[in-house]
Amino acid sequence: MSRPPLLDIRKLSRDYASGGLFGGKQTTRALAELSMTVAPGTIHGIVGESGCGKSTLARLVMALDRPTSGSVHFDGEDLFRLSARDLKRKRQDFQMVFQDPFGSLDPRQTVGRIVAEPLHVLEGSPGRGERRDRVAAMLEAVGLAPGHADRYPHAFSGGQRQRIAIARALITEPKLVVADEAVSALDLSVQAQVLNLLMDLRDRRGVTFLFITHNLAVVDAVADRVGVMYRGRLVESGPAQAVFARPLHPYTRLLADAEPDVTRFGRPERPPVLVAEPIDAEVGCSFRNRCPLAVARCATERPELRSLEGGPEMRERLTACHRAEMLLDPNATG
Amino acid sequence: MTPPLLRIEDLAISIDSAHGGRQPILTDIDVTLHAGETLGIVGESGSGKSLLSLAVLGLLPPVAHATGRILLEGRDLLAMDEDALCTVRGRRIGMIFQEPLTALNPAMTVGDQIAEGLVVQEGLSWRAARREAITLLDRVRMPDAAQLSRAYPHALSGGQRQRVGIAIALAMKPALMIADEPTTALDVTVQAEVLDILDDLTRDAGMALILVSHDLGVIARMCARTLVLYAGRRMEEGATRDVLTAPLNPYTRGLLRAVPRRQAQGGRLSTIPGTVPSFAALPPGCCFSDRCPDVIPACHAGEPAWTRPAPGRGVRCIRAPEAVAS
Numbered sequence: 330m331s332r333p334p335l336l337d338i339r340k341l342s343r344d345y346a347s348g349g350l351f352g353g354k355q356t357t358r359a360l361a362e363l364s365m366t367v368a369p370g371t372i373h374g375i376v377g378e379s380g381c382g383k384s385t386l387a388r389l390v391m392a393l394d395r396p397t398s399g400s401v402h403f404d405g406e407d408l409f410r411l412s413a414r415d416l417k418r419k420r421q422d423f424q425m426v427f428q429d430p431f432g433s434l435d436p437r438q439t440v441g442r443i444v445a446e447p448l449h450v451l452e453g454s455p456g457r458g459e460r461r462d463r464v465a466a467m468l469e470a471v472g473l474a475p476g477h478a479d480r481y482p483h484a485f486s487g488g489q490r491q492r493i494a495i496a497r498a499l500i501t502e503p504k505l506v507v508a509d510e511a512v513s514a515l516d517l518s519v520q521a522q523v524l525n526l527l528m529d530l531r532d533r534r535g536v537t538f539l540f541i542t543h544n545l546a547v548v549d550a551v552a553d554r555v556g557v558m559y560r561g562r563l564v565e566s567g568p569a570q571a572v573f574a575r576p577l578h579p580y581t582r583l584l585a586d587a588e589p590d591v592t593r594f595g596r597p598e599r600p601p602v603l604v605a606e607p608i609d610a611e612v613g614c615s616f617r618n619r620c621p622l623a624v625a626r627c628a629t630e631r632p633e634l635r636s637l638e639g640g641p642e643m644r645e646r647l648t649a650c651h652r653a654e655m656l657l658d659p660n661a662t663g
Numbered sequence: 664m665t666p667p668l669l670r671i672e673d674l675a676i677s678i679d680s681a682h683g684g685r686q687p688i689l690t691d692i693d694v695t696l697h698a699g700e701t702l703g704i705v706g707e708s709g710s711g712k713s714l715l716s717l718a719v720l721g722l723l724p725p726v727a728h729a730t731g732r733i734l735l736e737g738r739d740l741l742a743m744d745e746d747a748l749c750t751v752r753g754r755r756i757g758m759i760f761q762e763p764l765t766a767l768n769p770a771m772t773v774g775d776q777i778a779e780g781l782v783v784q785e786g787l788s789w790r791a792a793r794r795e796a797i798t799l800l801d802r803v804r805m806p807d808a809a810q811l812s813r814a815y816p817h818a819l820s821g822g823q824r825q826r827v828g829i830a831i832a833l834a835m836k837p838a839l840m841i842a843d844e845p846t847t848a849l850d851v852t853v854q855a856e857v858l859d860i861l862d863d864l865t866r867d868a869g870m871a872l873i874l875v876s877h878d879l880g881v882i883a884r885m886c887a888r889t890l891v892l893y894a895g896r897r898m899e900e901g902a903t904r905d906v907l908t909a910p911l912n913p914y915t916r917g918l919l920r921a922v923p924r925r926q927a928q929g930g931r932l933s934t935i936p937g938t939v940p941s942f943a944a945l946p947p948g949c950c951f952s953d954r955c956p957d958v959i960p961a962c963h964a965g966e967p968a969w970t971r972p973a974p975g976r977g978v979r980c981i982r983a984p985e986a987v988a989s
Contacts, residue, residue: 378850378852486938489938516707517707517877517918517922518707518921520923521921521923521932521933521935522934524932525932543850544923546923547923549923549925550923550924550926551923569925570925573925584851587851587852587855588851588880589854589883589884590880590883591883591922594904596859
């Protein structure tokens, strides 16, 4: 339990400038003072809808972008204070798997070259023989055959391509893999294979995953812990099982209710889902215009992440809602 | 008994292959749909589900060759010339596509895109058609319809674009709507809203809906009946609740088990081994036999016939009688 976190994100913010060609420049806050930690050897899910900042978070954790303020400590080191050279060396410890297994593999390179490519950035990059051995071992680890190294990506199905992308991410034996919608484009039968692979890699090799998706069921199936994001902020976090069994934020509950389920037939008996325009959240809670529990206080005072009273069940759980206690009472409905 | 709105009989589609010859894709497709009915078509990539919806729309590419009949209100679409098809398309059949951004014209306001069909097909004036477009945008629950009708697609969110796509398809008051993965690109809350809109249209306007999706949850939510396709063949058909709670085909069972859900500590998701075969490399006998957990030697002997174990229920599997009995 007391192992230091592999990833320690502190008050991370990222503003993007928009407009400016005509009229005034505006800044959009894609990420707002987000703090979280990820323990080694776990799958940490991040869920949220488009525009919630989850991909911005992925880019910052991968050091592909710099924050406006805040820090990302990886394995004890502040990524944005490292020299360019040190950062490059550090990159072998964190890798990324992208959403589209068709766009992320160079069609003119053999699978062997694609998977071996990250090895070239290593200091004292291994020789040709060792490279080939490591590629073969890695292809086997993700459920492909060593002989596949000589083929080109077009010869593989979507699920196989995503395995190739995972093999490429793992070839430097990274401690952290950031997977941004890594299974969203896959067919159901193949998606389950790839999700099992991620759990195997966590259990056998101790790989840590930051698993970003909009699909709650997928996170529920594989993640140890989960963070729910809304408009650049973390609104709820905790053990995945507990969060989905009993959400402590009305937004998490809205997501869970909206997700289609193979055991629910016909139109659900729920009030129509509110899809409201985003509101300016300089003050107050940014979810208040969609929230069935909102009161006057939500418009004036921003809810910060906090824990609730309630014994061991509430341990390790955080919610950013003034009225989260309402969700604990089974008789209170929103 | 009113005649069905759509009757697909013994449809087969093959495609010219690069090496000469023709590659069969869809075989032995049979579908009946009445007004106001909802049919879900489930299938993974490579199942032929998109080719089937293109065939119903009369949009098959020149390399595709169809045999059999597709009867819409008694008229065979496969026997029609392009001019006649053009009237059917749009006026009787509407289509909603998966990716609403590529389906819209970026250089035209959304109001004009909705109005265009009304001007061309119905002979409305642009002024009247634009007014109608605003009404349609209102109907798909677009806030501020009048103002948004003058916006260009790039200014809209994904959910708003998909609602524009629905409004375009609705403008002609089609009797049949085909929606090919209409919510796959959308967030869950926006998806729920778009599904509610489609649901209202089938209830209130008596529109029939064919919804093509790989998401079994969406099918359960939307469709009274479900057809499961694999490798261009019907594997199973029936009332959605029956198909998803008491599946008769091992492929349907495999799909249902692969739906992601929480596992016991250290547990793993159930999978279907292997991958969907290409049409040129199907196993002998049953097309699912190389991945099927319940395979027996007889499965390789020949393609199983389509059987009807109960009224309204169909399955292609020689072991289905055992599943029915259990």
